Amino acid sequence: MNFIEIADIDLIYGDRSGVDKGTATLALSKAHLSVGRNEFIALVGPSGCGKSTLLKLVSGLVKSSQGSVRVGGEEVTKPLKNVGMAFQNATLLPWRNIRDNVLLPLEIVEPYRSEPKSELKRARADELLGTVGLLEFGDRMPWQLSGGMQQRAQLCRALIHSPSILLLDEPFAALDAFTREELWGVLQSLWMHRKCTVILVTHELREAVFLSETVHIMCARPGRVIASRPIPLPRPRTLDMTFQADFVDLVHECRHHISLGKTL
């Protein structure tokens, strides 16, 4: 059995019984998804297809109307603990410097929570910041950093407590193309060095193919996974590979699935 197993999920947004009956929409219908332990998968699809919703289902932040979500063999009934999350907005705390922002999860997650704030924790944050090229920026405040650097810091915050699951909701969508491609490399090496299960939601097909082991393509209204494409490219993948024929073919194949989904 896979590490994350989503089966037959129906999810209805809005009020089904109250006064706002008309606002109820079927966000997901008969959605399936399985993710192996330490696998890196990408969810792609048109906007409004329920990618982010599926992400929240895995973390237990939303509950499905029907079907089951299992993580590590156990049914998810309430928000999981010890998950890392990152979003399009860096959502760093503006009153903390970068290092203290990265250390935030250690103030919440056990067993680190009970441990005193130590040089060890500080070193841990600095080591992680070093791997994304932010070592000298630990004492800076978030607004002093560029958007790309803030996203690096956010990735560090999502990983500092060594979560078993990392959920990424379009983390690079607001960045310019060069910074984004640079961060693909950063994220890839983070994942290769500290194995964890990653679900990346994105609308950028090249990003999905570059980073993931499997690309799951979703269609909209109601949202569900219509195709899953394993990406057999060797690691570490480089930006040069994105211009080679096999990479381009994979991107085209995914795009083809998405356009099929639109006409369904």
Add this chain to the structure above:
Amino acid sequence: MNRAQVERLAPWITALIFLMLWWLVVKIFHIENFVLPSPIEAFTALYNFRYPLMIHGLATLGTTLAGFAFAVFFGLVLGILVGSFRLVYSSLYPLLIGFNSVPKAALVPVLVIWFGVGTIPAIITAFLLSFFPVVVNVATGFATIEPELLDVLRVLGATRRDMIVKIGIPRSLPYFFASLKIAITLSFVGTVIAEIIAGNNGIGNVMLIASSNFNVPLVFAALIVVGVMGVGMYAIFALLETRFTGWSVRGGGLEHAVGG
């Protein structure tokens, strides 16, 4: 003179211009001093009555600060509750707004029936007038937390207490300090109103007695005392604000951001 010096002098120059205009209006229209005394007469009264004004001014300051302290404490607690629990918000907010719409001056006689003439009704009036902005601002700070940030914390297994302590309170501090500057001035208004209606000391009481004796220069001297105390307290809280929430002010404000 450089820009910083001009900025430091600007409020004094404005105040001086205001006093000169006041003086000019009184002189040009030959206004009697029991209608509108000139600033010179007002300051003369301020000097002549400096001891009673100081004693009553300090009484007013004490009453105001007591009411203000209650307002800050209850405002903070209520603001945190309203901002972080939806049920508290929906059940309490309409009542709060209705309560705030009641003219507080009309409540003073009722307070006198309950507590007698003196300081207590004034403290309560100061409290009633000033606690609402604290509640609203703190609640706003809590309500405008990015939902993504709360998601990040929730999937770490954070308790509600974690979210309030780590995110909510620091996040709402700028709002809180902004509200203190409003609340302290409103607190003075509340105290003086109560002292005028039912006080046996304080600046409001001085004003009541002075105006019944047609000593209008003294009324204005008392107003100057309240005004100066208000500006002084405002300045103290403005200083505390920059001290504690410097992170929320990146540069010199909008003007500098736009004008460079």
